[in-house]
Amino acid sequence: MSRLSIPPAYTAASQQPLATLPLPAQLNLWLQGSRCCVEVGQRVLKHQLLAEADSEFGVALHAPTSGHIRAIGPLPQALPDAPLLDGLQLQPDGQDEALPLQADTDWPALSPLALAIRLQDMGVMGQHGPLLPLAWAAAAPPLALLIINAVENEPFLQADSMLLREQAAAVAEAMTMLGRILQPVRLVLAIQQEQGAAINALRSLAANQCWQLEVIQAPYPAGDDAPLLQSLARPEESSNSLCLPLAGVYAAGRAILHGEPCISRIVTVSGAVGQPQNILALLGSPVADLLACAGLPSQQHAIVHGGGLRGFALPDTTIGIHQHSHCLLALAAQAELIAQPCVRCGDCASICPSQLQPQELYWHCSEQQLEQAQHWRLADCSQCGLCSAVCPSQLPLLETFRQTSQQLLLAEQQQSATDAARQRHRFRQFRLERDKQEKAQRLAERAAQQAAKLAQQAATAPSQSTTPTASAADKQAAIAAAMTRAAQRQQQRPDAAASVSSSERDAAIAANRQATIDAAMARAAARKAAQDAAKAAAAETSADSSEQAGLNQQQQALIQAAMQRANAQKAAAASNSPAAMDEDKKALIAAAMARAAAQKAARDAGEQEK
Amino acid sequence: MTLVLRLLLLLLAIWLLGKILRSSAQKLRPATTSLPPLADRIDALLPQTQCGQCGHAGCQPYAQALARGEDSINRCPPGGEDGIRKLAALLHTDYLPFAADAPPPKPKAVALIDEATCIGCTLCIQACPVDAILGSAKQMHTVLADECTGCELCLAPCPVDCISMRPATSQPADWRWGYPVIAIKAIKPGSST
Numbered sequence: 001m002s003r004l005s006i007p008p009a010y011t012a013a014s015q016q017p018l019a020t021l022p023l024p025a026q027l028n029l030w031l032q033g034s035r036c037c038v039e040v041g042q043r044v045l046k047h048q049l050l051a052e053a054d055s056e057f058g059v060a061l062h063a064p065t066s067g068h069i070r071a072i073g074p075l076p077q078a079l080p081d082a083p084l085l086d087g088l089q090l091q092p093d094g095q096d097e098a099l100p101l102q103a104d105t106d107w108p109a110l111s112p113l114a115l116a117i118r119l120q121d122m123g124v125m126g127q128h129g130p131l132l133p134l135a136w137a138a139a140a141p142p143l144a145l146l147i148i149n150a151v152e153n154e155p156f157l158q159a160d161s162m163l164l165r166e167q168a169a170a171v172a173e174a175m176t177m178l179g180r181i182l183q184p185v186r187l188v189l190a191i192q193q194e195q196g197a198a199i200n201a202l203r204s205l206a207a208n209q210c211w212q213l214e215v216i217q218a219p220y221p222a223g224d225d226a227p228l229l230q231s232l233a234r235p236e237e238s239s240n241s242l243c244l245p246l247a248g249v250y251a252a253g254r255a256i257l258h259g260e261p262c263i264s265r266i267v268t269v270s271g272a273v274g275q276p277q278n279i280l281a282l283l284g285s286p287v288a289d290l291l292a293c294a295g296l297p298s299q300q301h302a303i304v305h306g307g308g309l310r311g312f313a314l315p316d317t318t319i320g321i322h323q324h325s326h327c328l329l330a331l332a333a334q335a336e337l338i339a340q341p342c343v344r345c346g347d348c349a350s351i352c353p354s355q356l357q358p359q360e361l362y363w364h365c366s367e368q369q370l371e372q373a374q375h376w377r378l379a380d381c382s383q384c385g386l387c388s389a390v391c392p393s394q395l396p397l398l399e400t401f402r403q404t405s406q407q408l409l410l411a412e413q414q415q416s417a418t419d420a421a422r423q424r425h426r427f428r429q430f431r432l433e434r435d436k437q438e439k440a441q442r443l444a445e446r447a448a449q450q451a452a453k454l455a456q457q458a459a460t461a462p463s464q465s466t467t468p469t470a471s472a473a474d475k476q477a478a479i480a481a482a483m484t485r486a487a488q489r490q491q492q493r494p495d496a497a498a499s500v501s502s503s504e505r506d507a508a509i510a511a512n513r514q515a516t517i518d519a520a521m522a523r524a525a526a527r528k529a530a531q532d533a534a535k536a537a538a539a540e541t542s543a544d545s546s547e548q549a550g551l552n553q554q555q556q557a558l559i560q561a562a563m564q565r566a567n568a569q570k571a572a573a574a575s576n577s578p579a580a581m582d583e584d585k586k587a588l589i590a591a592a593m594a595r596a597a598a599q600k601a602a603r604d605a606g607e608q609e610k
Numbered sequence: 611m612t613l614v615l616r617l618l619l620l621l622l623a624i625w626l627l628g629k630i631l632r633s634s635a636q637k638l639r640p641a642t643t644s645l646p647p648l649a650d651r652i653d654a655l656l657p658q659t660q661c662g663q664c665g666h667a668g669c670q671p672y673a674q675a676l677a678r679g680e681d682s683i684n685r686c687p688p689g690g691e692d693g694i695r696k697l698a699a700l701l702h703t704d705y706l707p708f709a710a711d712a713p714p715p716k717p718k719a720v721a722l723i724d725e726a727t728c729i730g731c732t733l734c735i736q737a738c739p740v741d742a743i744l745g746s747a748k749q750m751h752t753v754l755a756d757e758c759t760g761c762e763l764c765l766a767p768c769p770v771d772c773i774s775m776r777p778a779t780s781q782p783a784d785w786r787w788g789y790p791v792i793a794i795k796a797i798k799p800g801s802s803t
Contacts, residue, residue: 083785403787410786421658421759424740425668431741 013158013270014197016277018166021293023065027090027284028320030077033058033129036088042069046098047261050088053120057129060121062261064282067092078287078305078319080312087320090284101259108180113137115181115256122255123262124248125323127225131248145233145241146184148175148249151192151216151223155308159266159326160246162278164191164198167250172205174253178244179210186237187211189246190228220309221353221384247326267321269294271329272301284320287328291317296330304329309385310398340393348387348397354380358387358397365404370411373404381405447558454561480529487522532556649677655696657688660739661761663713668739676701684708687715688760719775720758721765725750727772734764734773 034051038044044063051061068091075087104110110118116137120130148171150160164171171189179187189206191199193215206213214232216222222231225243233241251262263283267290270276274295281290287303304311307327321328348358356377364372381401388398645651653673664685666672675681676697683697684706691708698705708714723734723743730748742758745751753764753773764773 079785081788085785399787406787418658420757421660421740422653422669424742424757425658425660428739428741 011158011194012276013156013268013278014161016275018162018266019277019279019293021279021281021285021289023092023094023096024282024285024289025091026070026286027064027067027092027282028075028286028318029061029064029088029090029284030075030320030322031061031072031086031088032322034061036072036086038069038072038088040069040072043067043093044069044090046096047101047263048099050090053130056134058120059125059130060123060261061088062123062263063090064263064284065090065092066095066097076316076319078314078322078325080314082314082316082319103259104256107177107256110181110256112140112182119252119255122251122260123323124251124255125262126244126248131244131252136242141240143182143184143240143242144186144237145229146178146182146187147225147228147232147241147243148178148187148189148211148246149223149225149228149243150195150198150246151190151228152195153192153216153220153223154310156268156270156329157307157327158268158270158278161195161198162268163246163250163266164195165201168198168201168205170253171246171250172202172209172211173257174249175211176209177253177256178249182242184242188214188232190214190216190223190232192223193217220386221382224382224384226382227353247323251323262323265321265323265325267325268327269330270327271304272332273330281321283322286318286320287314288317290321290328291330301330301332304331309389310383339395342393342395345392347390347392351386351390353384353386354382356381358401362395362397362400365400368404368407370404370408374408378405378408450561451557454557454564457561476532477529480525480532483525484522484529487518487525647677649674651700652676652697655689655693655700656686657693657759659688659759659761661688661759661763663687682706682709685712687713688718690715717777719760719777720755721753721760721762721773722755722776723751723753724772724774725752727770729770729772731769733767733769737763737767739763 029050031051033053033055035054036051038048038050043066044050045066046063048063049060050063050069053060070089070091072088073086074084075089076082077085077087079085104118112132113134116130116132116134119132120134124131126132150164152158152160175187175189187210189202189211191202191213199213199215202213216228216231218227218231221227229238229241229243247265251265254260255262264280265283266278266280268276268278269290273291277294279290279293287305291303302313303317305314305325305328306312308329311327311329342359342362344359346359349356352358354377361373361376361378361381364376365378378401383398383402383405385398388396391397649670650673653670656669656673658669660668662668664672664681666675666681672681672686676683683701683703684694686693686697687708689697694708695705697703721742728745728750730745730750732745732747732751734751735743735745739761740757740759742754743751743764744754760775762775765771765775
């Protein structure tokens with residue numbers, strides 16, 4: 001704000017009674033962390049739910065008046081540069097037809113969490129998100145100190161004072177309600193010495209109440225939440241105390257005690273307007289309507305949203321106000337002022353409430369040296385804007401610190417996201433490796449079980465199974481032996497070839513390679529033959545060694561078992577049907593002959609006995 | 611005799627002084643902080659997208675290759691030019707522009723599965739280096755947008771091409787303070803909408 005002349009009449013708005021804004025032609029609402037639950041073209045009634053909170057940090061939105069939904073989608077919002085964010089356009093129909101309000105009669109029985117959820121559903125906002133943070137309410141820590149912050153020591157702000165003057169009884173009611181549900185040890189309403197009329201309005205109410213009035217005399221920025229907590233909380237209270245804005249507390253009282261959702265707020269319209277005043281406006285009322293209500297002269301103006309020190313210019317006046325729009329300023333711009341080099345006057349350092357060196361910080365922030373900015377304690381900057389206001393060189397100190405602080409925050413977030421990605425990737429690699437090992441182990445166990453079962457079968461039914469197993473093992477041993485012989489023959493042949501053509505080096509090398517390959521093959525074949533022989537022997541005698549056998553051996557055992565089963569089936573089939581297959585005809589005939597011989601022998605024996 | 615005694619005393623004094631200096635030097639020496647291995651320090655600067663655009667199987671293998679001096683610092687598109695500057699500062703080398711054969715840097719995007727088209731083949735789940743895709747066989751899959759690094763490794767294996775990269779949508783939380791300038795605009799009194 002350093003480039004704009006600030007008129008001295010900061011408190012001009014408090015001289016006028018509270019005005020009410022006539023119904024605007026259009027309301028531009030902001031879907032801030034909420035999910036729309038109405039459709040375009042739908043008629044909605046006053047207090048009807050338009051959007052419900054979709055996260056811990058969002059709040060519900062209710063229709064400020066009856067009318068039709070004109071559009072849902074990106075709209076310019078009340079932030080610097082008016083970014084297009086999700087919003088909702090409501091065209092009032094002028095009838096102001098309302099849903100009946102349902103007050104909570106059982107509110108004293110509410111728990112802090114239930115209260116926080118009810119307030120979120122009623123659209124009551126605090127500094128960030130719902131008035132009572134849901135995470136805090138869910139943890140429900142014992143509350144030592146609850147501060148209701150009604151201090152306004154930034155230039156031009158008068159909305160909270162006006163609220164106290166007009167609605168002192170309602171505010172007292174709301175504080176009693178909060179005191180009863182949240183059970184703080186101490187409930188304090190903080191107010192500033194300059195807010196004289198508001199103090200008078202409260203003094204009469206403060207007697208015999210669960211809350212007390214605390215008058216702050218320190219200058220700006222003593223009314224911010226952090227300095228206020230620091231000055232009001234005793235050392236033992238500082239860890240479990242909470243600071244709530246007055247407007248939110250008033251809205252909470254209306255919501256819980258009267259069932260009325262938050263649909264309006266008081267806005268101070270001041271600066272170079274015809275009549276500085278406080279205006280009660282519906283949420284979503286365009287900024288232009290408020291300025292027109294206060295009488296804006298036709299000059300070049302910067303429309304500033306927020307207080308005289310921390311506000312930001314709005315490029316667009318169709319933007320609707322929201323729950324944090326406590327002040328609108330029309331400031332006559334001086335001739336364009338260009339930032340001059342720092343003259344090292346030290347005014348910013350002497351006025352800084354955090355005892356920083358803004359001139360050093362500015363140097364590092366404008367050069368984007370984040371590490372140096374951190375070293376000069378940028379994190380301690382409360383962004384009060386006093387350095388910008390006193391700078392004789394019109395340096396945009398506050399704006400630079402804001403931007404750099406946000407960059408630091410962003411860099412931190414990015415770093416934590418990167419670390420999380422690294423951790424997830426490492427865990428994935430670990431998981432894949434572990435799964436692989438577990439699978440191998442599982443296979444080995446299963447094979448061992450199979451082998452054990454096979455051994456058991458062999459032990460229980462030796463008469464049926466040993467003969468085919470033995471024959472299969474014999475066959476395999478014979479095949480292996482044949483392969484070994486062939487390999488030996490192959491091995492001898494290249495040796496001879498090599499000796500003959502020893503003169504040619506390349507041929508010799510090739511032959512050598514061939515020889516090594518053949519030797520390896522022969523070794524492998526011999527090993528296999530030995531393994532098969534050993535297995536056959538093991539299967540015939542006992543299955544002691546089968547559990548220790550490796551994966552290959554187990555596979556072979558499985559194959560053997562399968563062969564054995566097939567043989568057994570064949571044998572059974574052969575015994576049932578005389579029509580035998582060609583290949584084992586011989587075996588069948590032999591079996592049949594054996595059976596016949598046995599029968600004959602049995603018959604002969606029977607006859608002899610007779 | 612006195613001369614010899616004096617010399618001896620002098621030598622003794624020098625020896626004692628040397629002892630004291632040596633012991634104090636050992637005590638007062640600043641504790642040498644052992645830095646983590648160079649590959650880990652390089653890995654800490656890489657963006658951890660695990661996208662493999664550098665030609666390695668992930669950020670850690672690239673970091674190891676850089677630590678061995680086997681690759682150049684300009685092969686990480688997700689790290690951007692800032693990443694190259696940081697790597698150059700760490701490795702005490704000069705800044706290099708992006709390698710000509712490296713893919714150009716892209717704005718960060720998040721994979722989105724068209725859930726109506728997804729056939730539940732689990733191929734993308736196997737491809738995701740950070741386990742950011744949820745789903746099981748013959749069930750619809752979905753991407754955890756918060757965990758997605760935008761590596762695009764899930765696009766190729768998808769047999770029905772149901773995965774697309776979407777830039778992050780604008781949320782109130784994504785809003786940033788801009789360059790410090792206050793715009794001044796002439797408006798007429800009573801002009802609304």
